[in-house]
Amino acid sequence: MTAHRVGIMGGTFDPVHLGHLIAAREVARIHDLDEVLFSPVYQPWHKQMRGLAPAADRVAMLELALADDPAFSVTTVDVDRGGDTYTIDTLNDLDALFAGKHLGEGVDWFFITGADAIAAFDSWKSTDELLSRARFIGVSRPGHDLRLPEVQGAERIELLDVDSADISSTEVRELASRGDSLAGLVPSAVEQYIVEHGLYRSPQS
Ligand code: NAP
Numbered sequence: 001m002t003a004h005r006v007g008i009m010g011g012t013f014d015p016v017h018l019g020h021l022i023a024a025r026e027v028a029r030i031h032d033l034d035e036v037l038f039s040p041v042y043q044p045w046h047k048q049m050r051g052l053a054p055a056a057d058r059v060a061m062l063e064l065a066l067a068d069d070p071a072f073s074v075t076t077v078d079v080d081r082g083g084d085t086y087t088i089d090t091l092n093d094l095d096a097l098f099a100g101k102h103l104g105e106g107v108d109w110f111f112i113t114g115a116d117a118i119a120a121f122d123s124w125k126s127t128d129e130l131l132s133r134a135r136f137i138g139v140s141r142p143g144h145d146l147r148l149p150e151v152q153g154a155e156r157i158e159l160l161d162v163d164s165a166d167i168s169s170t171e172v173r174e175l176a177s178r179g180d181s182l183a184g185l186v187p188s189a190v191e192q193y194i195v196e197h198g199l200y201r202s203p204q205s
Contacts, residue, residue, distance in 0.1 A: 007036035041085035115140035
């Protein structure tokens with residue numbers, strides 16, 4: 001029996017945009033993944049972040065963005081656990097969930113995130129264990145430098161220049177703060193949600 005091949009797309013998704021969807025599809029195609037779980041962090045462990053949009057809004061936007069693709073779904077393991085998000089906890093929680101769902105089948109995990117985040121992999125918690133339990137894929141926007149972290153087991157880490165639209169959540173938030181159109185950057189249902197909930201609006205706009 002072959003193992004179930006599952007991608008975990010990790011990020012803050014503030015908000016999710018079309019670049020994330022294109023990257024997930026590309027990794028799923030290359031690695032023949034059965035499904036991809038988008039896992040929004042509750043709180044990045046390593047940053048004093050600018051105010052993130054509430055987790056409930058980031059999850060709701062992901063649900064809207066993924067509604068048309070049966071192979072994509074949201075997992076709220078990180079949001080439900082709360083506190084700082086460490087990938088080792090994400091993997092532990094998802095392993096426990098899948099042990100019940102795919103009895104005896106086994107799961108091959110592929111953790112997908114931005115290449116910037118992967119470049120700092122050596123500062124993550126439990127790196128040896130992470131690399132023994134999952135493969136890691138850092139996706140980059142065209143034109144960005146790709147750098148593999150210097151850790152033992154780095155052969156389990158792959159960097160991929162995905163020819164996706166050059167979109168960033170920062171750009172989406174900046175446009176939304178001015179009330180500008182987000183067409184071509186986020187799914188239309190996500191744009192509608194941002195407008196209806198007044199997300200990212202600057203006080204003057
Ligand atoms: P982030 O601030 O959202 O993203 C950092 C960069 O990567 C941004 O340029 C971002 O672009 C891009 N990116 C993020 N997620 C992406 C994805 N799934 N696909 C393509 N590009 C993506 O995220 P982060 O705080 O660095 O964390 C990323 C993931 O790594 C999370 O799941 C986090 O839990 C994990 N992580 C774990 C540890 C640890 O365990 N110690 C440490 C660091 C990170 P956009 O802004 O356009 O999304």
